[in-house]
Amino acid sequence: MSEVHELKHNVLTKADSVIMGIAGTAPAYTISASTASLVAAVGVMGPGSILYAAIVMFGIAFAFMYLNRWRSDAGASYAWVGRAIHPALGFMSGWALIVATCLFMIAGSLPVGSATLDLIAPSLSNNVPAVTLVGALWFLSMNILIMVGIRITTKFQKFMTLMEVLILLVIAIGAFVKFGIHPVNSFSWSWFSPSGFSLNTFMAGSLVAIFYYWGWDVTANLTEETKDRNRAPGFGGVFGMIGIFVLFELLQIAFQMGLTSKQITNASTNLLPAVGNMIFPRPWGNIAILAVMVSTVATLETSLLQASRTLYSMGRDSVLGNKFGHLHPRFNTPWLAGIVIGIVSLLLFVISSFSSGVNALMTDAITAIGLQIAFYYGLTGFACAWYYRHELTHDFKTFFMRGLWPVLSALFLWVIAIYDIPQMGWQTDVIGLGTLFIGVIPLIYYRIRLKSLFYTVQREASQLETAASSTPTQSRA
Numbered sequence: 001m002s003e004v005h006e007l008k009h010n011v012l013t014k015a016d017s018v019i020m021g022i023a024g025t026a027p028a029y030t031i032s033a034s035t036a037s038l039v040a041a042v043g044v045m046g047p048g049s050i051l052y053a054a055i056v057m058f059g060i061a062f063a064f065m066y067l068n069r070w071r072s073d074a075g076a077s078y079a080w081v082g083r084a085i086h087p088a089l090g091f092m093s094g095w096a097l098i099v100a101t102c103l104f105m106i107a108g109s110l111p112v113g114s115a116t117l118d119l120i121a122p123s124l125s126n127n128v129p130a131v132t133l134v135g136a137l138w139f140l141s142m143n144i145l146i147m148v149g150i151r152i153t154t155k156f157q158k159f160m161t162l163m164e165v166l167i168l169l170v171i172a173i174g175a176f177v178k179f180g181i182h183p184v185n186s187f188s189w190s191w192f193s194p195s196g197f198s199l200n201t202f203m204a205g206s207l208v209a210i211f212y213y214w215g216w217d218v219t220a221n222l223t224e225e226t227k228d229r230n231r232a233p234g235f236g237g238v239f240g241m242i243g244i245f246v247l248f249e250l251l252q253i254a255f256q257m258g259l260t261s262k263q264i265t266n267a268s269t270n271l272l273p274a275v276g277n278m279i280f281p282r283p284w285g286n287i288a289i290l291a292v293m294v295s296t297v298a299t300l301e302t303s304l305l306q307a308s309r310t311l312y313s314m315g316r317d318s319v320l321g322n323k324f325g326h327l328h329p330r331f332n333t334p335w336l337a338g339i340v341i342g343i344v345s346l347l348l349f350v351i352s353s354f355s356s357g358v359n360a361l362m363t364d365a366i367t368a369i370g371l372q373i374a375f376y377y378g379l380t381g382f383a384c385a386w387y388y389r390h391e392l393t394h395d396f397k398t399f400f401m402r403g404l405w406p407v408l409s410a411l412f413l414w415v416i417a418i419y420d421i422p423q424m425g426w427q428t429d430v431i432g433l434g435t436l437f438i439g440v441i442p443l444i445y446y447r448i449r450l451k452s453l454f455y456t457v458q459r460e461a462s463q464l465e466t467a468a469s470s471t472p473t474q475s476r477a
Contacts, residue, residue: 007074007312008332012226016154017219017233021240023161024215024306026299027247028168028291029108032115032272034212035255037367039264042205046252047191049202053209054245057216059409060377061241063384064220065234066402070387070462072229075313076220077380082319084387085379087455088443091319093376094310095439098341100214100372101307103431105345107369108303109135112296115289118273126268139345142300146308147328147338153301160298165247167291171272172250174279179258187257203419207370210413212248214373216240218302221309304341311337318452320442367424368432374417375436381410388462 012020038046064076073079075094082090113135117124124130146153190196197205219236223229226236255264255275267274276288312334315324328335385392388402421429447455 006332007224007309007327009225009229010227012154012222012232014228014232014235016158017222017226017236018239018243019158019161019236020154020222020302021216021219021236022165022243023157023298024218024240024302025213025244026108026164026215026295026302027244027251028164028272028288028295029112029299030212030295031168031248031251031255032270032292032295033107033110034208035252035271036265036268038205038208038212038252039261041208042197042201043261044185044188044191044256045196045201045205046256047249048193048196049205049209050212050245050248050252051192052194053206053213054241054248056206056409056412057210057213057377058238058241059405060381060413061216061234061238062401063381063406063409064217064237067380067384067387068220068223068234069230070460072223072233073313074221074224074309075317076217076223076310077376077383078310078314079317080387081376081379081383082454083457083460084383085459087319089379090454091314091443092436092439093379094314095443096372096376096436097310098307099435099439100369100376101303102341102344102348103369103372103435104303105139105300105341106135106348108296108300109139112138112293112300114270115273115292115296118270118289119286136346138297139300140342142297143304143338143342146301146304147333147335153305157298157301160294164291164294164298165243167287167294168247168251171276171279171288171291172247172254175251175254175258175275178279179254183257184260185256187253191253191256200423203416204423206412206416207367207374207420210373210377210416211370213241213244214369215299215302215306216244217377218306221306224309304338307341308334308337311340317454318446318450319454320446322450367420367428368435371417371421371432372436374413378410378413378417381406381413387460391462 035046038049042049067080067084068076071079071083077097078090078094080090081093082088110131113131113133114126116134116138117127117130121130145156194202216237219226219233219240223233226232255271258275258278259267263274264271272292273286273289276284276286276291280287311320311324312327313325314320315322315326315334315337317325323336324334324340326336327333384406385403388398392399392403421433424432446452
């Protein structure tokens with residue numbers, strides 16, 4: 001097989017980037033899969049948790065936007081952190097995304113498996129082995145699709161995301177109309193008040209809410225395949241964040257008005273279908289099931305894109321096996337990365353099929369992934385401020401947007417993660433931290449074996465006073 005090292009250029013537009021940013025967070029899937037965990041953590045303060053997490057996520061989104069202006073690299077956080085702060089931290093940033101994606105293949109596939117069975121065999125919708133099997137089949141289908149090529153993947157993604165957003169808007173309108181007449185909980189601005197949280201509930205809710213927003217950064221991993229590659233991906237991430245924030249708040253408020261905390265918890269990963277059946281008569285309530293299926297399939301696809309592009313960039317830089325840096329000669333996709341992620345994820349599917357229940361499995365996976373997200377998002381926030389440190393005294397906007405906001409967001413994410421570690425069960429800590437720390441083994445092994453230049457090149461920083469000394473944005477040494 002001949003070796004190919006260049007991804008297809010100029011495939012995605014700025015509008016495609018925005019759609020990818022929305023698709024990456026999978027609003028329908030996230031609401032259906034994570035609301036029970038959020039409500040269990042904070043009760044009716046869910047809208048507040050979503051708001052405060054959004055403020056933090058926008059700080060990280062701007063960090064991604066400005067770092068992408070410096071360096072357009074499919075590895076995104078891995079490349080930026082490694083070249084601005086330290087190569088070992090860059091490796092661990094990329095590793096965190098990869099292991100989070102593998103865990104997410106379980107957390108992401110269970111809802112689509114459950115929703116599929118709810119349509120064709122309702123009696124099996126809470127059967128863990130059956131749900132796991134159907135979810136695994138969906139996962140394999142998406143893995144094959146992303147290996148076929150970015151053009152067909154993007155077309156499929158646009159169709160799925162536009163359908164999802166339309167259905168969610170219909171459900172939100174229907175929920176406000178129906179639940180607004182006789183609400184279980186009347187809307188209250190106190191749902192957004194910091195005083196409604198205790199320290200424990202605020203921290204626990206924030207970790208779940210971080211998971212809500214994870215995925216918009218897929219736009220940065222597709223930067224090498226995007227037109228105007230140094231600006232469009234950052235634009236897509238920020239505007240994708242705006243869209244999903246509005247959807248999350250609307251749906252969270254509507255659901256709290258119409259359901260008790262117990263009803264939300266009992267619905268587990270089937271929350272959106274349950275609400276759909278409450279709002280619309282059958283079979284029209286099934287549009288909610290369709291939204292979950294479409295959303296989950298879309299986010300499986302974007303998550304696989306993120307992980308495969310990160311592995312590709314790390315392989316290209318020889319910090320992991322060089323074969324990861326080779327592309328399929330026909331499709332120009334990181335085929336080996338897709339195969340490896342597929343094998344690891346299928347092994348996790350087998351393990352998860354022995355879990356005692358879908359809800360318990362989802363809660364552990366979501367919390368564990370939240371730790372890994374906080375780790376690599378936090379590193380990226382710090383990397384932005386460090387790379388632009390010489391420019392931060394230029395004016396207040398630069399100081400705030402490229403320094404203060406990203407750093408405060410990064411600190412917030414790390415404080416939440418550190419605070420919540422002792423509060424979690426040992427299983428969640430082992431999953432979240434154990435899989436992260438395992439990354440030290442390949443880091444040391446490949447550093448000794450391949451002696452990558454990634455570990456020896458001089459760290460980079462923006463120089464305001466000398467434009468000529470700036471690193472070319474397209475270079476990928």
